[in-house]
Amino acid sequence: MVNVVSSPGAGKTELLGQVMERLRDRGVEVAAVVGDLATENDAERLGRSGALAKQILTGTMCHLEADMVEAAIADFDLASIDLLFIENVGNLVCPQSWDLGEDLRILLFPTTEGEDKPLKYPTLINTCDLVLFSKMDLAEAVGFDMELARRNCETSRPGIPMVETSARSGEGLDDFTSWIEARVRGKAAVAGATGG
């Protein structure tokens, strides 16, 4: 289970839709739940990958909680799903202290929001497993300093893995898909070896 966190509009749905398609092509059975205050738009967009995708409407809440996810997946055939993505409500503050039971937490920083975000959200960067820079196709146009952004991540969280992606050009999507796939297969292998 992978919890994807970012500010609003950082590119979570765009990225996940494409990565879910790639994972399905590689034989990974994937599903998603997505939280927003209103609209079913994102579930509909993610569903275009061919995978099961369900919307959670939070009304006024700025984050998802574990029981909301539990209720959303109650009718999923979990035995047939290898990987569940949770696209959290777009927010860099509220989701930080809510454990959804995820195996991995991924934090998106778009190139359009500045290099200083890794320094400004220490709790999120300290609880994530991967930093994903999104919208790399816009980096040059907005004068995004990739070196500085990487250095800021390293300062906040030494050794944190980082990946540069663009859902527009496709940059980094295969690498990110491989990173996820390796973890899904690794967990399945451990579960198989221990009978879990």
Ligand SMILES: Nc1nc2c(ncn2[C@@H]2O[C@H](COP(=O)(O)OP(=O)(O)OP(=O)(O)O)[C@@H](O)[C@H]2O)c(=O)[nH]1
């Ligand atoms: N140029 C460019 N635009 C992108 C990229 N990824 C997403 N976008 C655009 O950015 C906007 C927001 O993308 P979404 O995928 O909806 O972002 P989100 O994080 O899911 O947004 P919320 O769920 O509302 O928080 C849309 O207009 C996308 O088309 C990218 O890699 N490059």
Ligand SMILES: [Mg+2]
């Ligand atoms: Mg979205």
